[in-house]
Amino acid sequence: MKQAKDIRDSYIRFFTERAHTFVKSSPVAPQDDPTLLFTNAGMNQFKSIFLGDNPKNLSRAVNSQKCMRVSGKHNDLEEVGVDHHHHTFFEMLGNWSFGDYYKKEAIKWAWELITDVWGLPKEKVYATVYTDDDDAYEIWNSETDIDPARIGRHGAEDNFWEMGETGPCGPCSEIHFDTGEGTCIYENDPNHTCGVNVEGCGRYVEIWNLVFMQYNRQKDGTLTELSAKHIDTGMGFERIVRVIQGVRSNYETDLFMPLIEKMEALSGKTYEFGEAGIPFRVIADHMRALVFSITDGVSPSNDGQGYVIRRILRRAYRYGRKLGFTEPFMHRLVPVVVSSMGEAFPEVAERADYVASVIEGEEARFDKTLETGLTRLEELAEAYRAAGKGVISGADVFLLYGTYGFPADLTALIAREYGLEADEEGFAEEMRKQKAHDRSLRAGGDDQGLSPDGWTILSHEGGTVFTGYDTARDTVQVKRYKCVDDHTGLAVLDKTPFYAEKGGQCGDRGEISFGDITLSVVDTIVWNDMIVHKLVSDVPLQESWFTQAGTAVIDTERREAIRRNHSATHLLQAALTEVLGDHVDQAGSRVDAESLRFDFTHFSALSSDEIVQVERLVHRWIMEDTPVAAEEKSIDAAKKEGAKALFGEKYGDTVRVVSMGEFSKELCGGTHIDRLGKIGPFKITGESSVSAGVRRVEAVSGAAAVELFQQTDALLKETATLLKVPREALPAKGAELIKTIRQLERELKEYTAQSAGKEAGEILAAAEKNRHGGVACLARNVGELEKDQFTAMVDEVSDRLKQPTHESVAVVLGAAVQGKAMVAALAGAAAAKILPAGEVVKAAASKVQGGGGGSPVRAQAGGKDPAGLDAAMEAAVTLMQERFSAADE
Ligand SMILES: [Zn+2]
Ligand SMILES: [Zn+2]
Structure with missing residues (x-):
């Protein structure tokens, strides 16, 4: 064969x-x-x-x-x-x-x-x-x-x-x-x-x-x-x-067969052409998708490409259960994909360990989600049954699908065990909405005019030469342009000092002038291999401008900040590798004028000590002021020298290698400072998780770092002045204050309980003076209170009405709490038999634009209008008098 x-x-x-x-x-x-x-x-x-x-x-x-x-x-x-x-x-x-x-x-x-x-x-x-x-x-x-x-x-x-x-x-x-x-x-x-x-x-x-x-x-x-x-x-x-x-x-x-055979060996089940073969086919297909997309730099996440990958992984994992796999197994199939595809696509072989660890991490995470989802589904089914509803709504079925990855048929199956149905039609409707949303997200790039139509092409010859490594200004000729509307346009030039967003570095801004006319360049991006300048003009665009020679000038101050941050990112990667180990691999980065962000493979959060070590190392290299060298060479030569490449990046045959001393060598097309000393101060500002096995470090350099130090210093100074201690004493002072506040809170709680007890006694005494048909009743507007105070009072009265001596007492309390009305109705057992508290609270709540309910002995309601509290109390009294008197006859 x-x-x-x-x-x-x-x-x-x-x-x-x-x-x-x-x-x-x-x-x-x-x-x-x-x-x-x-x-x-x-x-x-x-x-x-x-x-x-x-x-x-x-x-x-x-x-x-x-x-x-x-x-x-x-x-x-x-x-x-x-x-x-x-x-x-x-x-x-x-x-x-x-x-x-x-x-x-x-x-x-x-x-x-x-x-x-x-x-x-x-x-x-x-x-x-x-x-x-x-x-x-x-x-x-x-x-x-x-x-x-x-x-x-x-x-x-x-x-x-x-x-x-x-x-x-x-x-x-x-x-x-x-x-x-x-x-x-x-x-x-x-x-x-x-x-x-x-x-x-x-x-x-x-x-x-x-x-x-x-x-x-x-x-x-x-x-x-x-x-x-x-x-x-x-x-x-x-x-x-x-x-x-x-x-x-x-x-x-x-x-596909090697994958299917491996699954047979792992599961002990046999593949079939018909329906029983579906789980094998799903997993075999999805494994290839996962290996290739993760290799090319996509990580499972909650949006865009990452979300698609997450859905694919979860679908395969669920089908794995049908083959009897109860714990992560998919990562064990990665070597099979590698052995059949690694020759034609060497990147999957180079990245195999990383891909397997990402898949394993995501599998373990989803396994936990599945367990939680099962519990959630059981709770949901219980709640539906208790409410006497027979069909789980499409929205809830969709929630289980979206949050826990439960397919609708699985939900329907489990629901049936509870004697319930699942609204699969409603689910399909929710899916349609989601898909329409996905589509609108994907079409998102189009609104800036980045479509094939509408361009005026002045020259087909050659591409665009990027001159921005050495120069900030150039004389240029427009090759093609497009007026998106009166004041915005796009232009591709024969050469340009503008760096287009790529490899994590943001696009340059600046100006292009044609004669007396100056247009702002608000962004520069790569679109279908072309460097596209986004133009904004104060006066309406005129096509005649674009046929003359122009002058393109980048915003150099902004570019300098970007250069510093980009070179700092390379140092950060080198320092992370040195401190954490060789498994650190770049998973993505973002460099702009304000800050930098670096995502990399690592399996736990960085400790404060590790962060301090990384910062020290980066600073040592900055202070040594090593020159930065950039050299073009063949991709094979670069790899032989050990230059680090970014996976998922499209490299040509010739690549640019950026070296910093002996410690950093990367394939990089970005713009850098010429000596490391120019980076100035450097500070890590954040560390977080991106997905299983991928961490993110954020940092600032240069002027932004100086500003950060100054702000932090001012903040400390202000706090120390406010608390009247030297700054070294701030942590101790903070701890002391927290302790004092906790003590005060405890005392306040005790005091509230005491005063609630006192008031409850007084309320019950007042009720006794007001008997109707053998039931002592009272409704009182207690005015403005904190929520805790009101609750304490209601709890106290409720407790007392549970005693046999108070079974023929009914009390309604109303209060204004933070601009809203709160009403509580409480009844002893005998009183509740005649008039349940829920009915009383409903009558009262109607006067404060509210509603609520509860048990026969205790019911509560909230309302929008505290001005109606007196009327609410009156309504409650009228109802209680009427019903308790009538019961006596
Ligand atoms: Zn046919
Ligand atoms: Zn770079």
């Missing part, structure tokens, strides 16, 4: 032999497209070329791209593993022509590769072309020996591809393969006839899509011919491996 890795290799070799450049897969978590949560197609990293910018002058490319699809029309997470062809993580093989070869070569080579190199039987291969695409039809007919009967014409739904509502698009030609009888689950369904492009058919599978980009869709919907035509192809790797290996399902290929 041909192995998956040989199939991948032979695809790449086939095209490199035909002058294609092999391009490494970009990370699965994209860094320069805010509108995209995960890389979802091979063409993502070439988007800028299709949009007209080709800095490396690439004409042909081939690769295998790591992709993730977790939501959207065709990929609901809940379907993955239930069937045999949906995946969260998958590879997409692709070959590209950028304005080079076109339809003829694309089709001829595709046919040659699948039938000649891979030897798929020609009589089982089908081709489709777009209805109007006579060229493609003719090429299939004349350039290949496919049976013309197996070339079909299809409509736009299947055979026309668009990047978005506007932008590059064109017809496509798909290749389908007949996998034979017995592979379609609808085979015996009278409403289904197996065939190419038949919805849901498992027998005729699409293996390759060749897109011919020949048009540009305008805003008004019309198509214009592109001057340079492109080829963009995509082949689902798991699917082609299944076809070539001749197995029934993607999961039976050697991409």
Whole structure:
């Protein structure tokens, strides 16, 4: 059997032999497209070329791209593993022509590769072309020996591809393969006839899509011919491996079987093709997604990509229970993924230990959550039953899902044990709301005009040269621009001193002037490989400005602060490694003008002592004033020297290595000070947890650190003056004050209880003078009180009414507490039989715009209007007199 890795290799070799450049897969978590949560197609990293910018002058490319699809029309997470062809993580093989070869070569080579190199039987291969695409039809007919009967014409739904509502698009030609009888689950369904492009058919599978980009869709919907035509192809790797290996399902290929076999060994259960195989398939699929995304720098969290990863992990863990796993097991599958994928994607091998520890930490955490969730669900079921409700609301089912990861069917199952149902319809509605919310979050990047349409392109030549390492000012020419509205715009330049947000360092700000006009640059970002300047103008933007040469100047004071913080971040990483150990790996960072933040792998909180050690070390290096060196070299040379790389970062063949003495060497494109002494003072301001196994340290340097010292000093001085002690004595003084306050609180409590006792006696005596039908009753507005005082008084009266001597007494008390009304009704046992306290409190509460209730002997209510308290007492008295008198007759 041909192995998956040989199939991948032979695809790449086939095209490199035909002058294609092999391009490494970009990370699965994209860094320069805010509108995209995960890389979802091979063409993502070439988007800028299709949009007209080709800095490396690439004409042909081939690769295998790591992709993730977790939501959207065709990929609901809940379907993955239930069937045999949906995946969260998958590879997409692709070959590209950028304005080079076109339809003829694309089709001829595709046919040659699948039938000649891979030897798929020609009589089982089908081709489709777009209805109007006579060229493609003719090429299939004349350039290949496919049976013309197996070339079909299809409509736009299947055979026309668009990047978005506007932008590059064109017809496509798909290749389908007949996998034979017995592979379609609808085979015996009278409403289904197996065939190419038949919805849901498992027998005729699409293996390759060749897109011919020949048009540009305008805003008004019309198509214009592109001057340079492109080829963009995509082949689902798991699917082609299944076809070539001749197995029934993607999961039976050697991409998934080793994982399934390992699970069989660990669980003692046997994999099956049908329903019993679902847990195996879910876990096998999800393991690959977890290993690749965590390797590329995503950590489980509660939003964005991290939330998707957390959901995937939890879904797999729950399915693990069905295989009998009762404790963390998924981390033990990491080496299996590494051994089958580590050769093609070396990053997963390099990062394996880290990935396993993150997964194990998150599993253990979720295990605890599941236990808590189970308890919560039991409580909830109990409460529903007590309230006489038979259906757990959709909102509660959703809460259990969102907070504890309980799927609706599990909740329904447990609810049934309590004789309850779960509102699954209501749950689905809540899910729809959540999804709409997710979608709006994802679309978030678009509101700043970062979409392919609306650009005016002045020059296609080359990319943007970044000159900001050495200079703060440059003469520039606009390559493309876009007016987002009258006063804001975007511009890409031929060269720029502006650093665009990348690698954790924030974008520069400053100004660009054209003649007399000066525009503010409020941010600089990377978008599809381009450095985009966000412009704001006081006067309405005019397109004519952008055709002249301009002067770009960065805000140097701000940049200096950023430089200091960035260099300090490198020192911080080196110091953390020295103090805590070699397991410290960068998990993310954020550097701006105000402060810096560094996330790294470590499993416990830093002690105060460790923080002091790290700060001392950083300062020692700063005071040594070592020069900072930056050097460009090949990525292999840099790695050989031991330069630290950031995982999930897209590195080119040449990288920049930033070194500080012997203690720090990192791959880094950021801007740094030239000597470490310029950092000035440095201070850690915070330490916290980001997720299981990842800690965060926050710090300040330079002027911000001086300011922090001054503020802290002023604060101490002010406090010491206020407390009239020298500052060294502040902690002792604080402890003493706390002790005194506790003592006073105790005394106050005793006093309140005493006075409540006194008042209760007085209230009961007053009630005795007011008997109706044998029941002593009284309602009294006690005026303004603290809540504790009122409660103490009510407790005291309530206690006394429990005694047999007071069983025929009823008392109502009202008070104004912090601007609100409080009413309590209390009754002895005999009085309560005639008139329950709940009824009295209701009558009284209606006069203070409130409501409440309680037991027959004690009821309480709150109200908005304390001015109504007298009327409330009157209503209570009237009701008590009436009912107690009547009972006597
Ligand atoms: Zn079928
Ligand atoms: Zn750096």
